[in-house]
Amino acid sequence: MKQSTDPLTWEDAMPRRTPSSLNRSSTTPRHRQARWGVSVAAFAVLAIVGTACSPVESSSDEAGGDQTTSTQDVFGEPADAAQVKAGGTLTVALSADPDKLDPTLSRSLYSRYVFHTMCEKLYDLGPDAKIVPQLATALPTISADGLSLTIPLREGVKFADGGTLDSTAVKVSINRGLTLAGSGRKSELGPITSIETPDPKTVVIKLSKPFAPLTAALADRAGMVLSPAAVDKLGANFSTAPVCVGPFKFASRVAQNSIKVVKDPLYYDAAKVHLDAIEYRIITDSSIRSANLRSGDAQVADSLSTQDAPELQKDSNMTVLQSQSLGYQGLTINIGNANGIGTPTKQLDTPIAKDPRVRQALEASIDREALVKSLFNGLNSVACSPISPKSEFTSDAAQVCPAHDPAKAKELLTQAGVTTPYKVEMITSNNPDSLRLAQALQAMVKEGGFELVIKPVEYASLLDQQDRGDFELLQLGWSGRVDPDANIFNFVGSEGSQNVAGYNSPDVDKLLTDARQSTDQAQRIQLYGQVVTKLQQDDPLIYMYRQRNLTGVSKTVLGVQTYPDGVIRTAFAGLAK
Template sequence: MSRSSRRGSRRLAAAALAITASMFLASCADNGSSNGGGESADSGSSLKIGMVNEQADPGTPTKGGTLTFSGYSAVTTLDPAKAQVAGATGGSELSAIYDVLMRYDPIGQKFEPKLAQSLEASSDSKTWTLKLRDGVKFSDGTAFDSKAVADSINRYVTNKGPQSSLWASKVASIDTPDATTVVFNLVDPWTGIQSMLATGPGMIVAPSAQQGDQFTPIGAGAFTLEKFAPNEELLLAARPDYYDGAPNIDKLKLISIVGAQPTAEALKTGGIDAAYMRTLTPILDLIESGYPGFVDIPSLGYIANVNMAPGRPGSDVRVRQAMALAVDPETLNTRVNNGKGLPGQEIFQDTSRWHNDVATIGVDPAKAKELLDQAKADGYDGKITFLSIQEPSAQATALAIQAMLNAVGFDAQIEYVTGAGDLVKRMYADHDYDMSTAALSLAEADPYERLYTGIKSGGRNNATGYSDAEMDALLDKLGVATTDDDKKAVLAQIQERANETVPWQVWGNVAALDVWNQNVHGLEQSLDGIVLFDGAWKS
């Protein structure tokens, strides 16, 4: 390999690790923990996906002012090809600059056009035709046309954006028969292109954005860049020439307050106007206090990865099965969340539209001990190390898991690292761990993408080394399913296979909340917790 190739490989590996780290931090840093919370709110099990504390019709929007939004994690890049675009990881912030071709309506459970005018599939779902709206322009005044769309998506793939490998495997070619038409020719039937066009690949950067190594955030969204201090503040100004009319607010200030409780306090005191949150106790408190918002519950939000590399305890399926049978999610929820979380072993809980009636592996300490004894008879010494960060809720999780594993005969030890970044590196880059907390956070819009990248043999986010030919075949089958009924049937089979092969230790879900003050109106939800601000206003 040439020196330049090695440098390029290292840069790509570093970028992939950064993206994985942002996903991990967004997905599971809080573990859904109450952090010792009180008894003032209802049980977390009462949470459902949907709007809470809906506001009455506020009347005619007023103009002007600044809306301040606190995201879950600080924005570090304004390039969609370098960001894991989700509500917890800069998706709302980038949407304000670029907008999206498609939007997911989480209430209607359907995709609808945003910058696009329409997206239509052929009868076999192998050809998708995107029509663009008239009158859309980039903020530099250049035309938002089919060539710009195709070039931006090709740039995303060339720069190996987070979703690029799946896109490249599914999309054979892109045609632009005229200035307002983009035709996607697929390798196989695939509906996931809708999700793609609502996230990173669907955030179209202007042709003038990339000049050599210099990238300037120029998009077709409702706001333009005024100030960007990475990890601190992003200040955007309203575009008077936005295709759907000038936004109601003059400025959009995007920050990230460290800690869920300080974020909630800032909302209550008026220091911020809206926020994205993933910690249970403040979520329940804000809902009980009457704050309007939208609750999302992505699946597989509270799990553990177990390293299946040769020589690791998890390489023996009996050991993985024994761990799953030994750990009671309800007990874990009691010890960590004061009983207010969303515990369970199923991939899709009954809050999800993908829920099925397949039984889970269950909790059975006696059977766990039997399987562990079999593994020990074949030479396993029973030792396993749980990797954890030094944070109260994470420590509570680690201690509870240690106790339940040791109760059936494991010799479980806890190894603490300083922060989540260290844990992510150990798990996703170095693969130097036995077991640790993780998450896949499957989106309700389409769970296929993260299942595929997370457990497919050789998948880019497959941190465990899990490889199963039957599961691979099921994932391929899910990828070409085009109706919800067909997808649900395959997902039920995936649950059955997961019970047998245990790709993860599933402990439950973590709720997320887009929340705002009573004087804030017009925020619009999309998939994965993304908020759209072009219609927002303050009374």
Template sequence: MSRSSRRGHRRLAAVTLAITASMFLASCADNGSSGGGESVESGSALKIGLVNEQADPGTPTAGGTLTFSGYSAVTSLDPAKIQVAGATGGSELSAIYDVLMRYDPIEKTFVPQLAQSLEPSSDSKTWTLKLRDGVKFSDGTSLDSKAVVDSINRYVNNKAAQSSLWAAKVASMDAPDASTVVFNLVDPWTGIESMLSTGPGMIVAPAAQQGDQFTPIGAGAFTLERFAPNEELLLAARPDYFGGAPKVDKLKLISIVGAQPTAEALKTGGIDAAYMRTLTPILDLIENGNPGFIDIPSLGYIANVNMAEGRPGSDLRVRQAMAMAIDPETLNTRVNNGKGLPGQVIFQDTSRWHNDVAPTGVDAAKAKELLDQAKADGFDGKVTFLSIQEPSAQSTALGVQAMLNAVGFDTQIEYVTGAGDLVKRMYVDRDYDMSTAAGSLSEADPFERLYTGIKSGGRNNVTNYADAEMDVLLDQLGVATNDEDKKAVLAKIQERATETVPWIVWGNVPTLDVWNTNVHGLKQSIDGIMLFDSVWKS
């Protein structure tokens, strides 16, 4: 392997870790219940949307610092180096770069942010982006069509998180004038809207990259004042932001370790806003009266099963037996004191993509029958469940072990120290039989993570799942251009998933963008990302 190839391999591994860590961490957060009030007693009472909506606050006031605690500490300010999501620096980076488009989760539609408009051709194979007049990067240069094309090309060339799908879907980009970018697609595709709301839509200034040196220069509402990786990001308001100078003077962006300490910091005013994805503190904050936005990504609590040759999961009967042996309701009782969102379907009834297709079902007798068939063909019944040493993860592991062993498996639990070790074992080394994971499918557009997660041979397909019929369905989902057609294909994907078990689904984990009652003007976007350009404190 050449030196450049080794560098490329290390870079890809690092990006893979960044992508998957946020998805995994959602599933292994401490979801145990120790309170949560009377009016919202469980996750089953939660619905996607605003909670504790605020009355009209009156005229915005200027000044002050807003302190936000993200789910994980920011380690890079380059959107081509991280997975841009609410859990992994998406809100923080959007303050510096902004995004071309924003997803409005209330209206369930994409709206222009830095862009003025984004319009498809009649066949959705050509999309035309118009830029706003007068938008400038923080170094004073203009955000024009060439800057957009160059930034997206840089993103793809750096093999960033969404680069492979972008490269597969976008044939070329044209810049016919300074304010217009035309995206020429390989096939009809609406996913470009979500792409331009996340990493590819965070446009870095031409001067940002100078050789190996990267400087965070964007067109967002704030500029860098201080960055201590894993500790604090301090941003200052831009008086020349295209939407007008932000009302707050500074953003202080940190990450408090632990969901309960984060919730307590909100209650005491130590922080002003946060991103949460742990059930008990979420219920507690809602009961406390904190305003916020609840999201419930699909496939939030699942098990990945390694289907590589020689692994137990390579036998479909073994995967089916696992799925039928493990009761999500029992896991919910053990892990969440019965307060979670258990289920076996991809899209629960909280999702706009929900369908009535039956899941695998829980059937211990059938599971034993399938396992016995596999054993008759030489399977020894042994399987290892990989887990971190953390209370709720251990509860999950022990529950899985008990239910699998009850139908005839010989299940051993292998503990690793932390999430990073587990992510490496599962997503980089592919050295595992079975482990907790998360798909975290966005309500805005579930295609991207379904496609990259279970498409045969896909970069993020860490289970080695390969099914020609599912590949056809994923391709059909990719070219569906309206919600009705997408729902029809997603129902077929559920049917095929029930038959072929690409993962074992145990339920969902809610997330909460949350703030104190004196905070106003926060805007939600895709995947838990918040935009701060209009925020103010009363």
């Protein structure tokens, strides 16, 4: 189950259901009925739980290797030009309809899949999750005081509309991220005071304070460079006909159905592009995505169900790409989002919003280990914080996991003066995998004194409701970023652009600000450990598990790759000869 506030409001929020007309395979999905309910056998596992508070063990998986090991990282390999055809259309089955195809406004992981093909960034991530230049030619040169970053740009680069990429275009794009109403990039870009363009191939970013996460932010949507001509023409409607630099360019979109991009002959490295077009088809039911993959109606399928992945791994015609996500799946509690995101927070008058003991009780009612084992075939991993155990910013403090303890949960509810069972409503996406998770949680938290009422909604409605503050409890997630600031500040910082919980803690704000301004990694690690400790006391978000990025790829196509950032890389793929 992916999230999407990739954010969710978040880009990695859960997918929504697709019209039946999109179910292009005649193959009957296996175990369809089982997907909508949780078996008695599955809940037998829920009783097997440890009560000790201990760090989460990190995975011992290594990158690469044989995919027959079900949890081994398999990123995929670049295409060998001698082994692929020239031309053809690649079909990708997506688990959710991307939101706006505007890098400034987008919050969905699924839009990042499309942006990968048509909107390159100043920087990118490699398979080792290290930052590498893309439209820039080198990592930024940072001044001694940390207040100035100088970025050299590629020369001879053209936008899909024929315009030339230069420092002015970069300035326009970053300023748009800082100023456009509804921008999801503003808090990612930090304390930028000005952007200077001393010459066409050089950008100098000036800051009021040092900002350690900036380079990492420029390796995502904040670093995508938009055509100034298209920005000037379309304004806030840029998503209707987006123009950037990329191997492909936007061709068409049918809402809730498909998106098509076609090869851009103006791309600076067009010789490496083998396909004529890529079509993304929206198929929200994971079993139907897998069926389309097997039938050949799609060559790539994202977000494989952990129920389907093991069988696909055994299929000699398929490859399952996988990596541990940098993000998480969790629950967001509405504490102070009374009038919508971006407005001043206001304490809500409900026990779960007012009293952290009620939120702590909810967390103590959740058996993360049992969820991972019973629902996800052990493919996903327990998560108790927004910092991955594989992150270079992890620590023992960042991986401490509150114990599953239903007795303690009831005790906390009694201390809070709450009558049990305490009723709480949770909105979630209305696809089968999300509902299976919701039903498991519903049964699980009952033992801790909660009555969980499930409110399934369409993905787009879920995003709207969370932004308006029209929810009590929300199940959603985040695909994750390499710098922990991007996994935390936006969602729990009082000025975070995606703080849909309405959480406001001066203590957490100070810790996050100090971490942003520090250039000492050891200090940042210590500060993020303190942030996690505070978040586990206040519980505006309850982190539950870290999903594996599971992508199914037919062996009729070569060169598809998926890195830990979760983005499926198809731009340089080709159909096998």
